[in-house]
Amino acid sequence: MKKRIYLGVLFTIILIGVLGVLGFLNFIPSGIILKNGIYQSDVKLIYQKDDWFRYYLYDNNEGMMGVIVLQKRDNSILWSEYYKNDVILNKGEIKILKSFYPTVENGFIIHKKIWGGIITSKLNNNRDLLIHVNNDIKKAKVFKIGPDKSYFFFEDENDLDIDKYKLKAE
Structure with a gap:
């Protein structure tokens, strides 16, 4: 018994x-x-878009880098994976990754782009990080400047086709 x-x-x-x-x-x-094989030490930057979406930019010493987007489930404390991208567009000193943010315009669901990036050149410790996409200047929503690499997220309201443009950071 x-x-x-x-x-x-x-x-x-x-x-x-x-x-x-x-x-x-x-x-x-x-x-x-x-x-997803990403350790907390690999997460370099987090962008909280709103109460529902959180963007993680990760980069480790083995060359694994990408963006993973988590979405809050309903009105709870639980989350789920919304989107993951590890396809890097190499633009010289800037490596950039595309992610999405769903929104409603004119009664239709559309996906806006949010770009995460890694800058391999040394930057000054400015108050703002500006990304030049040809003649368009984008201000990073969040960024972190490190000794060797800097990380950023910016929102793309104009739906730029970044792979056709030159990028420069300042």
């Missing part, structure tokens, strides 16, 4: 542990990121 009780308690503990790990990996931001 005692053996059955012990086995029942052990089974319950294991089941709760497995469900907890699955919940962490599928619904909590740090777990979703880890599930």
